[in-house]
Amino acid sequence: AKHQGKGKYAIFDPHMHQQTVLRLNLENNLRKALEENQFVLYYQPIINLDKLTTEGFEVLIRWQHPQEGIVFPCDFISVMEEIGLINDLGEWIFKTACQQLSQWQNQFNLPLKININLSVQQLTESIIPLLDKILDIYPIQQNTLVLEITESMLIKDFEGTNNLLSQIKQRSIQISIDDFGTGYSCLGYLHQLSVDALKIDRSFMNFSSSKNHNQVIVSSILALAQSLGIRAIAEGIETEEQRQWLISQKCKLGQGYLFSPPIAKDKATDWLNFQRL
Numbered sequence: 001a002k003h004q005g006k007g008k009y010a011i012f013d014p015h016m017h018q019q020t021v022l023r024l025n026l027e028n029n030l031r032k033a034l035e036e037n038q039f040v041l042y043y044q045p046i047i048n049l050d051k052l053t054t055e056g057f058e059v060l061i062r063w064q065h066p067q068e069g070i071v072f073p074c075d076f077i078s079v080m081e082e083i084g085l086i087n088d089l090g091e092w093i094f095k096t097a098c099q100q101l102s103q104w105q106n107q108f109n110l111p112l113k114i115n116i117n118l119s120v121q122q123l124t125e126s127i128i129p130l131l132d133k134i135l136d137i138y139p140i141q142q143n144t145l146v147l148e149i150t151e152s153m154l155i156k157d158f159e160g161t162n163n164l165l166s167q168i169k170q171r172s173i174q175i176s177i178d179d180f181g182t183g184y185s186c187l188g189y190l191h192q193l194s195v196d197a198l199k200i201d202r203s204f205m206n207f208s209s210s211k212n213h214n215q216v217i218v219s220s221i222l223a224l225a226q227s228l229g230i231r232a233i234a235e236g237i238e239t240e241e242q243r244q245w246l247i248s249q250k251c252k253l254g255q256g257y258l259f260s261p262p263i264a265k266d267k268a269t270d271w272l273n274f275q276r277l
């Protein structure tokens with residue numbers, strides 16, 4: 001038993017023990033997953049709501065576990081952060097997604113965009129040489145790589161982050177604020193930053209009559225984006241009613257199950273082929 005001071009001893013707790021073993025197992029399996037290339041990227045189309053053309057894709061990671069099948073990012077991204085592997089994973093994501101993007105841009109001769117989610121630990125000075133390396137290896141068109149960051153990443157160190165963002169922008173890479181409206185929304189910062197787009201969180205897409213205020217919030221975000229001269233992308237569009245309403249509010253872009261869930265690269269290539277017909 002573990003000594004807890006003052007003559008108290010914790011009794012061996014089989015449940016706690018099980019938790020610890022599971023967690024250690026997960027950590028080991030994640031290290032192995034990185035070494036053995038068990039991660040895969042899925043791509044969710046970002047759609048022009050009116051014309052129904054594809055503007056690009058958001059990259060969403062999956063873990064193809066040899067026994068468990070597909071594991072979703074909510075079950076491993078935070079663990080990768082805690083065990084210090086998120087930067088290695090992040091580098092693999094950049095390489096894989098940018099290689100795919102350059103291939104699609106060549107094959108389809110379209111200025112397709114790709115949105116990559118950033119973890120807070122990736123937004124440090126070391127991202128600059130990494131981006132330079134990636135852009136050097138994979139020729140992608142200017143302003144077609146978009147990094148999605150959350151508002152919480154801006155809060156800690158506004159000056160430092162703002163400085164990083166301008167270095168990123170100098171490389172013709174765009175910045176999008178993810179999950180906009182859910183967290184620390186401090187509108188004051190927006191005009192000081194070189195942000196290119198706001199992504200309206202899918203929690204606001206619930207338009208049932210009792211949640212009518214969600215429509216007010218979405219309209220306000222759209223007006224804000226318009227006044228700043230930046231794009232707005234609605235997430236989590238599941239119904240035609242939502243699409244129509246968003247169009248009526250002058251929202252140009254969106255993604256969601258109505259159009260497509262995130263899909264593997266071959267399916268995404270089929271999607272682009274079909275779109276060209």
Ligand code: C2E
Nearest residue numbers: 059060061072073074093117118119236237238256257262
């Ligand atoms: P997110 O960036 O807000 O991604 C949107 C999530 O909404 C995705 O979940 C997507 O599959 C889901 N989604 C898309 N359309 C719909 C819809 O119409 N209805 C509903 N209910 N859901 C929809 P996913 O793929 O499980 O990703 C969850 C979160 O994990 C992401 O939230 C993002 O924060 C994180 N994540 C995913 N991929 C990466 C990555 O490559 N790097 C990092 N750092 N984080 C990632």
Ligand code: CA
Nearest residue numbers: 058117148178
């Ligand atoms: Ca995102």
Ligand code: CA
Nearest residue numbers: 178179199235
């Ligand atoms: Ca989001």
Ligand code: CA
Nearest residue numbers: 178179201202
């Ligand atoms: Ca989210």
